Structure formats: C-alpha cells, structure tokens
Amino acid sequence: MxxxxxxxxxxxxxxxxxxxxxxxxxxxxxxxxxxxxxxxxxxxxxxxxxxxxxxNLIARSLTTSRSRLVGVAMSYLENPFYPAMLERIAAILADAGYKVLLFTSPPGAPCEPLLEDVLRNRVDALILASASITSRFAEECSRAGVPVVLVNRRTPGHRTSTVTGMNEDGAVVIAERIARAGHRRPAFMAGLENASTSQERERGFLRGLVAAGLPEPLRVVGHFDFERARSAMRALLALPKPPDAVFCANDYMALAALQTLHEESALRPGRDISIIGFDDIPAAAWPSFALSTFSQPYALMAERVVARVLDQLRHPGRPAVEDVVPGSFLQRRSSRPVRA
The missing domain is CATH 1.10.260.40 (lambda repressor-like DNA-binding domains)
Structure with missing residues (x-):
C-alpha cells in the first residue's frame, strides 16, 4: 500500500x-x-x-469559476415551514452535486446587507426565501453572473424567477368556506405589511368575501411572529363583538391564535369560532391543534425552486419564470365544516 x-x-x-x-x-x-x-x-x-x-473544492472553483455552492437566504427560521423547505432544498441540491450556504437576516429587513456576503462567498446561485429583491440587488447579482430565484415572494418590476403557492386563489377558497360555514363576522390577521405573501392572501380573502356577500373583515397584524400574533388575537377577543372566523396569513400565527383561545377564552374552535391558517406545516395536523389550512406543499416547492436554479445555471439568460405550486384546503377541527 x-x-x-x-x-x-x-x-x-x-x-x-x-x-x-x-x-x-x-x-x-x-x-x-x-x-x-x-x-x-x-x-x-x-x-x-x-x-x-x-x-480541493476552493482551488477547483478558482479554475472552473464554479464553487458548487448555492446560497439560501431566509428570515423566518422560527416558522417550521422554512426549515422544512430548507432541508428539502439541500437534499435535492446535494443529489445534483451542490452544497447549500445559508444566509440569515432579520424578518422584514432589506436584502441589501446580504449582497456583499453573497458575492464574497462566490455562490453559483442564490435562493431568496421570504425576502424581497431590490433593483440594485438584482443588478449586482446579474453583473456577477449569480442567478436569483425568489421563494414565497413576488417582487413586481424585477425579472426574477419566482416559486409561490396559490396565495390569492387559496385565500378566495378560504373566504368561500367561511361563508358556507355560516360565519358572518370575519377577521384577517396580516403578516408583515410589506410581504407580498400577506398582501396577496389578504387581497384574495377580500375578493372572496365580497363575492360571498360578507362584510369587510376586521383586521389585525401579527407580523408573522408567534407572540405578536397572540397579542393580535387578544385584541380581537377583547372587542364588544369578536369575530366568528379568523383567517391568519400563515399557520404559525394561526397556531398562536389557537393557543390564545385555549388558554384565555371560553370560545371553542370549530364551533363558536373558526381559525384557519395557510401553509399546512407539520404541526397543523397535530391533534392538539387540528388546524384547518390551505396547503402550500414545501417539498414540491423545493423541487420547483431547485429546477429553476439548475435551469438558469445551465442556460444563462433564459427569461424569468413565475411558477405557482398548486395547493388545496384541508378541513380540520379548528374550523366549522361547510353547510350542505
């Protein structure tokens, strides 16, 4: 030897x-x-x-101009939806011979501070999850030959590929089911005001309520944060006439709303009041929550995201693609079933 x-x-x-x-x-x-x-x-x-x-991968990257690294920028790692998606993205990229380099930033923060880190680490592509892209960011990445794919966000005016769920159409379905379940005092719990996902879900919810003949919903803001969502739910419960149905812009806030009901109110979810989320995170199906929600299949979204990344790496200059992943409403105990 x-x-x-x-x-x-x-x-x-x-x-x-x-x-x-x-x-x-x-x-x-x-x-x-x-x-x-x-x-x-x-x-x-x-x-x-x-x-x-x-x-030596570093030495090879200097020779081939490819690092075999894909950057993933995320803001909401406390929301189980994003770690689950990250794990799936990393597994699919590994099968394709790439590794993931994770960048984190505070929720709602601009993506600009990430720019220097992204370019300094010589990533081949960047996946931006739960973040919006600015003109300068897009231009700098384009100049450096780094394709960008947005996940669960849409930024009007920028030619950037996106992968999202059925944000607006899914929220229309939720409004229809609330009406058919006999509710008359709906409420909406928004996420961040500048988040396209929250905006689209609110827009679809309003459209569906109008079509069903229901009034404009009460509105609170949970900021996609568990404790702030609990505070928002308390504000709704403190009203002289609390809502009889609350659509939360994601499951994480909906779980906070349910916990607040269980601990601080005599109202029973699924009977006196309906709580509905959006995403279908694993915890939504736990018996203690049994949260009704509109699914946003993170595994399928991860596959579509990686497909967009690899396509742009193999064929630079291809037009941006807007990919909408189909989902469906999941009826569980937290909301009233629709009437016949």
Missing part, C-alpha cells in the same frame, strides 16, 4: 503517481461531465481512496 510521509495531505500529484496516470487525468476524474475513460476514472478513484485524497 502506498503511503504519504510526514503526515502531509495527499495531493493530486500523489494520486496520479499511484494510479499511473497524468495529473490532468486526476482533475478530470473529479470534474462532473469531464471526458475521461471509465477505466482511467476507476484507477484514479481507487488511488484516491487508498491515499485518503479529497479534491
């Missing part, structure tokens, strides 16, 4: 010597899509395993 003296790390030259091939052949063996005979690749891989050799 060959060995490396003095405990130094094996190099591509060592692998070439043991395998009996040239050093460029070693490089081609570890480069996806490179032209190399199967027998030669097998020799190189056997020698690399014997020596404990690992290719």
């Amino acid at each position: 060959s060995s490396i003296k003095n405990g130094r790390r094996p190099t591509a030259r060592d692998v070439a010597r043991v395998a009996g091939v040239s050093q460029p052949a070693v490089s081609r063996a570890f480069t996806e899509g490179a032209s190399i005979a199967v027998e030669t690749r097998d020799k190189v891989l056997r020698a690399a395993k014997e020596l404990g050799y690992r290719p």
Whole structure:
C-alpha cells in the first residue's frame, strides 16, 4: 500500500503517481461531465481512496469559476415551514452535486446587507426565501453572473424567477368556506405589511368575501411572529363583538391564535369560532391543534425552486419564470365544516 510521509495531505500529484496516470487525468476524474475513460476514472478513484485524497473544492472553483455552492437566504427560521423547505432544498441540491450556504437576516429587513456576503462567498446561485429583491440587488447579482430565484415572494418590476403557492386563489377558497360555514363576522390577521405573501392572501380573502356577500373583515397584524400574533388575537377577543372566523396569513400565527383561545377564552374552535391558517406545516395536523389550512406543499416547492436554479445555471439568460405550486384546503377541527 502506498503511503504519504510526514503526515502531509495527499495531493493530486500523489494520486496520479499511484494510479499511473497524468495529473490532468486526476482533475478530470473529479470534474462532473469531464471526458475521461471509465477505466482511467476507476484507477484514479481507487488511488484516491487508498491515499485518503479529497479534491480541493476552493482551488477547483478558482479554475472552473464554479464553487458548487448555492446560497439560501431566509428570515423566518422560527416558522417550521422554512426549515422544512430548507432541508428539502439541500437534499435535492446535494443529489445534483451542490452544497447549500445559508444566509440569515432579520424578518422584514432589506436584502441589501446580504449582497456583499453573497458575492464574497462566490455562490453559483442564490435562493431568496421570504425576502424581497431590490433593483440594485438584482443588478449586482446579474453583473456577477449569480442567478436569483425568489421563494414565497413576488417582487413586481424585477425579472426574477419566482416559486409561490396559490396565495390569492387559496385565500378566495378560504373566504368561500367561511361563508358556507355560516360565519358572518370575519377577521384577517396580516403578516408583515410589506410581504407580498400577506398582501396577496389578504387581497384574495377580500375578493372572496365580497363575492360571498360578507362584510369587510376586521383586521389585525401579527407580523408573522408567534407572540405578536397572540397579542393580535387578544385584541380581537377583547372587542364588544369578536369575530366568528379568523383567517391568519400563515399557520404559525394561526397556531398562536389557537393557543390564545385555549388558554384565555371560553370560545371553542370549530364551533363558536373558526381559525384557519395557510401553509399546512407539520404541526397543523397535530391533534392538539387540528388546524384547518390551505396547503402550500414545501417539498414540491423545493423541487420547483431547485429546477429553476439548475435551469438558469445551465442556460444563462433564459427569461424569468413565475411558477405557482398548486395547493388545496384541508378541513380540520379548528374550523366549522361547510353547510350542505
């Protein structure tokens, strides 16, 4: 068995010597899509395993101009929807030979401060989840050859590919079901005021209520935050005439509303009042919550996101795509069923 003296790390030259091939052949063996005979690749891989050799990804990125890193920027990691999606995105990218580099920022913060980090870390592409993109950010990324895909956000006026759920149409369905369940005093709990997801869901909810002949809903803001959503729910319950149905702009706030009801009110979810969310996070199906919601399948969204990223990496300059992932209403105990 060959060995490396003095405990130094094996190099591509060592692998070439043991395998009996040239050093460029070693490089081609570890480069996806490179032209190399199967027998030669097998020799190189056997020698690399014997020596404990690992290719230097940083050095290779300088040569190929590809880091095999995809940046993912997220703001709401306390919301279970986003960690679940991140895990799935990372798994699909790993199958394609890429690794994920996570960037975090405060909820509602502009994406500009991330720009230097993104470009400094030489990511091949960037996935922006729950964040809006500005003109400067888009231009700088385009100039650096870094494609950007937005997840669960839409930014009008920018040619950026997006993957979203059925935000507006799903909210119309929720309004229709509230009306058909016999409710007459609806309320809407918004997320962040500048978030396109909250805006679209509110717009669809209003449209559906008008079509069903129901009044404009009471409105509170939960800021996509658990404790602030609890405070917003308390404000609704303190009204002389509390609502009999509350649509929350995401499940995370809806769970906060349900917890507030259980702990601080005699109203019974699904009978005296309906609480409905949007996303269908895993906790929504737990028996203690049994939250009615409109699903936003994070696994399918993750697949679409990675498909958009890989397509843009393989075909730079392709037009931006707006991808809407289908979902459906899930009736559980937190809301009244519709009347026949």
